[in-house]
Amino acid sequence: MALADISMILARHDGRPGALLPILHDVQHEFGHVAREWVPVIADALNLSRAEVHGVISFYHDFRNVPATKPLIKLCRAEACQARGVEALLPQFENDDRIEVETVYCLGLCASGPAAMVGERVFARLDKRSAARLIEDVA
Ligand code: FES
Structure with a gap:
């Protein structure tokens, strides 16, 4: 650059x-x-x-001073997503070395959480199965 x-x-x-x-x-x-x-x-x-x-x-968390080396998944861990089970999904994201997980606080999908974001795309109603699919898709 x-x-x-x-x-x-x-x-x-x-x-x-x-x-x-x-x-x-x-x-x-x-x-x-x-x-x-x-x-x-x-x-x-x-x-x-x-x-x-x-x-x-x-x-602002969105600004990085080094480029990401792995695909980045932003996972919402704010209250509504916590109430809808995001903490149970957290190990699935954190234990996968192929991706980088960043905690964010609210993606505006509170009624449809747990929610995540990859680039400009958002993912809602995550469960263990859809989280695994998301990780496979981006890894
Ligand atoms: S609390 Fe997770 S999208 Fe709002």
Whole structure:
């Protein structure tokens, strides 16, 4: 990844107020992560301190500073999904070395939990069988 690619993203948002989050989302979406060495470039472009940019990146779980090495499954462990049995499914996800599991808190599918997300796709009403299918599909 060249800095020129980051520059193109920065140029797309040039002059827009509140551009930091949209820029970080674009970088994350395009490259799968926001590398530490890009923080000063983004900070300079937005006239922010590196600490401000780093603070936003570290606050939101969606932003990674290294690319994922395995397929990532975001598993909701918020209250509604807990009530619908997500904790019983957790070992099935955590014990599979082919995938990376990230805990998230609410995917907006509370009535249809347990819920998970892979990329832009969401999965609802997970049980042991459908969780196994999901893992097989992404692994
Ligand atoms: S609590 Fe899991 S989707 Fe809302």
